[in-house]
Amino acid sequence: MRRAALALGAAAVMLAAACTPAPKENKIADPGTEVSGSVELWHFFTDREAAAIDTVIKDFTASHPKITVNVKSGQDDGKVTQAIGAGSGPDVGLSYSTDIVGKFCSSGAWVDLNQYLRRDKIDLTKLNATTRQYTEYAGKRCAMPFLADAYGIFYNKDLFAKAGIAGPPKTLDELTEDAKKLTVRNADGSLKTVGFLPLSDFYENSAAHLAPMVGAKWLTADGKSAIGADPTWKTLLTWQKQLVDFYGYANLVKFKASLGDEFSADNAFQKGQVAINIDAEFRLAFLADQAKNLNFGVAPLPVSDPARYGGGYVTGNILGISKNAKNPEAAWELIKYLTTDDAAIAKLAELIKNVPTTTATLTDPKLTADPNFKVFLDIFANPNSSTTPPSSSGPAYQETFAQFMTEWQSGKVADLDAGLAGADQKVNGVMQLGG
Structure with missing residues (x-):
């Protein structure tokens, strides 16, 4: 994962999502309906990490022979959201930023997955609690966690x-x-x-x-x-x-x-x-x-x-179904496999060297064998770990406070209490704009 890339795409992400009208809830298939056809996945990984994605996608298509997955690698959040705003783009988007969840859920750029979760009786308690927090906003779960960082x-x-x-x-x-x-x-x-x-x-x-x-x-x-x-x-x-x-x-x-x-x-x-x-x-x-x-x-x-x-601190990658998805049922099957199948998640975690997101995979022997990696597995599972809360303004509140911290550390803020009060007002200002 590349958190340093987040700020580069934030403005484009917010603009594209803000211009995306909220769609009506997709009509989903009845339980047990056979899913077939093609699905397009865009992700930001390259090189070794992209090869890892390809390996697990091959596993998926082997177990879902009637679904074809077309993968487009090296696609950052800006490209994905611009495509969605233009009425095209992938069926499934894989983002490096949990900070976009609030904007994507509230704008409808990614569809609410609760309908699929209810139909397929997915037990969300099998996911780490922090990842459940950063994949939903205002009652909508428009994303599922795809590996994590601790x-x-x-x-x-x-x-x-x-x-x-x-x-x-x-x-x-x-x-x-x-x-x-x-x-x-x-x-x-x-x-x-x-x-x-x-x-x-x-x-x-x-x-x-x-x-x-x-x-x-x-x-x-x-x-x-x-x-x-x-x-x-x-x-x-x-x-x-x-x-x-x-x-x-x-x-x-x-x-x-x-x-x-x-x-x-x-x-x-x-x-x-x-x-x-x-x-x-x-x-x-x-x-x-x-x-x-x-x-x-x-x-x-x-x-x-x-x-x-x-x-x-805990954050991670997220998967969602675009409002423009041509085959949302196949898109959901792919997301469900990548985010709830313990064997697939453990394999991805081992290949990409990121933290898995289900409680069962945190004790996988292949992952815990490395004592240094196990430290991060333990941090991820620790109740004192936390993440940044999703907001309809996306990462704007963090970026606003970052400006204050830059002034503070340089000595430009003489009164910290007054400075924090001022930062409060500025953060609330961008939160109102984001809403």
Whole structure:
């Protein structure tokens, strides 16, 4: 999965979905009706991951000989939603962004799957609870979860040993202490090695990924911003700014500018330039390919309250049926197979190196055999893990708060309480526009 690509397609996704009129509910077939014909699947995967999709699609067509699947790889959310808005596009879309669910469900760009779930008596409790949360909005389930990402920390064991640190930090205070011990400065005071790079615009350090460290809430029950009223946001931002000030904001900006691209072999953690990094299970595949000799460990996110330790941020890929689907019954058969068949899900998880989404597959021996991967399986299943709630405005509320965090970490916000109150108002403004 490539979360870094999310922002690039967000505007196109929101525009296309917003212009899509809500369709009438499809008339579905009676239970037991034989399904046949062709179905078109668009997904964003390429190369090794696209080959994994092809392998499992072959399994599907072998068990469903009367259904033909036409696969179009390398299709990002912008292309899919533009095609839907134009009245064409795939029968089934596979998206990398859970943030589009609110917009797709409310606009009708993807159809409500509850009708199929009821008819086929699908037991949704077999899905992980967090994935159930991010695949529905306002009573509509227009998506099903297709693998997931669980976020924790990666740490450099050799740098830890050199600094005399026995194991990964479990609390924010320990993270601060370890980050300072692991940091090495050049003779001129500039940064050579950083223990933990606290800037919110570095790699995977988004507010969404940091929020579970303090249990921060994004939205209230009525869909308004909870940022100003939730004191944990102040806890998170105070901790972050104190660490930024330790390094010096200008020093961090200069250091960050010298680092390689997140998804290249020059990734700062892989090069030993950053000792502790927030990342997801997909980093394991990159390390195996690009940094075979790196001595690393993985762990859950450090937290403000030790009672919350063990969790992290959870997100994932999602599948939905387009309102323009030419063969919605075949589309549903494909989605049902890819999201409820434990053998298919486990095979996909092993091939793509992402977290499976059913409770049964979390204990699959092939997946738990790797102790590092098992850490992320445990984070995914931990009750303290959380995700970002779906909204009719899509990711706009997160993007708005990200702008505030950028101002805060740079020192442009003198009064944090007033700043959070202002961020509240701006978030509520974009939420009203999104609705």
